[in-house]
Amino acid sequence: MSPGLEIQLICAVTAAACALVGAFLVLRRAALLSDAISHAVLPGIAIAFFVTGDLASPFLLVAAAITGVVTVALIEALTRTRLVKADAAIGLVFPALFSIGVILISLLASDVHLDADAVLLGDPAFAWIERFTVGGQDLGPLALWWMGGIFAICLVFVTVFYKELKLSTFDAALAAALGFAPVALHYALMALVSVVAVGAFDVVGSVLVVALMIAPPAAAWLLTDRMDVLLVLSVAFGIASAIGGYWMARGLDASIAGAMAGASGVVFILAFAFAPERGLVAQALRRRRQKATFAERMLLVHLLHHERTPEAERECRVSHLEDHLRWDHARALLAVRTAEREDAITRAGDRLMLTDSGRTRAQRAMVE
Structure with a gap:
């Protein structure tokens, strides 16, 4: 040896x-x-x-x-x-x-x-x-x-x-x-x-x-x-x-x-x-997921609150989220993409609309 x-x-x-x-x-x-x-x-x-x-x-x-x-x-x-x-x-x-x-x-x-x-x-x-x-x-x-x-x-x-x-x-x-x-x-x-x-x-x-x-x-x-x-x-x-x-x-x-x-x-x-x-990477990803989930809930509640109101045409747009919710552009897009991925909203150009699933989740979030 x-x-x-x-x-x-x-x-x-x-x-x-x-x-x-x-x-x-x-x-x-x-x-x-x-x-x-x-x-x-x-x-x-x-x-x-x-x-x-x-x-x-x-x-x-x-x-x-x-x-x-x-x-x-x-x-x-x-x-x-x-x-x-x-x-x-x-x-x-x-x-x-x-x-x-x-x-x-x-x-x-x-x-x-x-x-x-x-x-x-x-x-x-x-x-x-x-x-x-x-x-x-x-x-x-x-x-x-x-x-x-x-x-x-x-x-x-x-x-x-x-x-x-x-x-x-x-x-x-x-x-x-x-x-x-x-x-x-x-x-x-x-x-x-x-x-x-x-x-x-x-x-x-x-x-x-x-x-x-x-x-x-x-x-x-x-x-x-x-x-x-x-x-x-x-x-x-x-x-x-x-x-x-x-x-x-x-x-x-x-x-x-x-x-x-x-x-x-x-x-x-x-x-x-x-x-x-x-691990640090897992914690960072978990925080990102939590941040995305919270932003998605806020988005769904916002859309539900303004749904079928005279202000819906203005309030339910991606461009308006930054002003109304005081989000930066990146956070607004993160919330929208997360909601789309979860089939909670549909998007027609800049206009956002709740799906039945998204409406149910928004109502549940308000109760919680």
Whole structure:
């Protein structure tokens, strides 16, 4: 397998894991926690490294998970005091913990691979170099095995606790009443987010972890209201961002991590603009339809009011609508065309006349 393909696989699995757990943060409107956790687990990683002396030790994941839970607990404790809001609590806790981690690394581990730049930015281009070997046989990149295992844990967790996660995400009070222990589930999820964050450090860095945890699920949320579909779309968008970012980086001779972040942003922007129900284009078209419908109703009521009156010859003309209803020419034409399309009026030159259907609709509009 070529290094390029291995890099793509590593990045795709990493993005899939980030997007899967990130979807629950987005659904819980706790997206800022991804930023907090991805930075605040650094002191846990640093302390575990000082104890074990091994960057590949699984105790780093355990320490990161514990630190992530501590981070969430501190944020929630500050929030419960009601002296600061949730976003302010996040802004107080995670910079403090992250700075402690940076200080520990700069003072005690300045001569090892664990440095602040690597944690922040990562370097996917070199993720394939460290190999996983058993009995002298090369089984592929170690990062792929790590992230594959973490992704598998995420899948098992979501599959086993899907019902509980779904209920506690949308109605924690009901989940507690039914005995689902939403608080314990919340902290288990935060621990899993911490594990995913630290597992992705060497591959993509904490900055890109945030992008991959938030952008794909946010894009998916614009496209569906079903949680199961949202999870699938989140993972698919994460993988697409990773692979698309890799090829974008190759084409531009740019940073792979930066290109992946850019690709995830492009995915979100496309969904933000073109989502069928919530996208900007759909909203603009809906507003245009509403504007046309309202103008059509006003036109029908106006024609009904003047129908069979001495003023009808003058009032029921397209040219007179602009003066009487204070419409510009474009709005007058929009109302007329909409009414014609709905078979509510007939038009003879400049003269407008109601059809039976249009008369009924005008009468209904006046009652409403």
